[in-house]
Amino acid sequence: MSNENELSGGTRAQNLSLPIELSAEKIQDFQAAFSIMDAQSKGFVAADDINQVAQAADMTLVENEAQLLLGSADEDHSGGIDMREFISIMTTPINQQDLEEELRATFRVFDKDGNGTINANELKRFVRLYDTELTEDEADDMISQADPNKTGSINYDDFIQFLLHT
Known part of the structure; x- marks a missing residue:
């Protein structure tokens, strides 16, 4: 610019x-x-x-x-x-209860089968789509932070940590 x-x-x-x-x-x-x-x-x-x-x-x-x-x-x-x-x-400041509801709603968008987890590869795909300048290695690093146990599935608590710390 x-x-x-x-x-x-x-x-x-x-x-x-x-x-x-x-x-x-x-x-x-x-x-x-x-x-x-x-x-x-x-x-x-x-x-x-x-x-x-x-x-x-x-x-x-x-x-x-x-x-x-x-x-x-x-x-x-x-x-x-x-x-x-x-x-x-x-x-606009968000009150804590509204934030919690928004985070849960966001999680449900990714939790397609409703089993309480998100597929790590799907989240990685979305992150790469959202940030087109993100390299494959950077996306892998982000997802490894969201999936610290490397299970391929991200639970709600890990997802919240991912959102709030990226």
């Missing part, structure tokens, strides 16, 4: 009108995450984008689930979330 305060599409960090102060590096991290969902560089993420990311990750969302995810985040009711709304979501 030519200017560390400039985001893709020419949006400047100071033009985001954020309620909190963020470093240029943090804004770039959010931009990278946003760009994964905004694969067509439209400047916003709609329900279809979330469905495509989920499908690429071999996840199934129930009908209207993507729209529900966007619902409260779409402050201007445009039908999608823009970068400012995305950063607002990412910087």
Whole structure:
């Protein structure tokens, strides 16, 4: 990027009108995450984008689930979330009970057969899809941290440790 305060599409960090102060590096991290969902560089993420990311990750969302995810985040009711709304979501404090529910819901997405474990290879595939710059060795290292006993299956507690410490 030519200017560390400039985001893709020419949006400047100071033009985001954020309620909190963020470093240029943090804004770039959010931009990278946003760009994964905004694969067509439209400047916003709609329900279809979330469905495509989920499908690429071999996840199934129930009908209207993507729209529900966007619902409260779409402050201007445009039908999608823009970068400012995305950063607002990412910087809104979450209470502990909500976090626990979200983590359990995330685990259930990966626990396709409902047996209380996730296949380590499936998680690795998703991690590589999410972070396309991640090397095979880096992905293997991450998964070995999530699966310390090298069983090929990751239980809920190991999954939480993986999410909170990566």
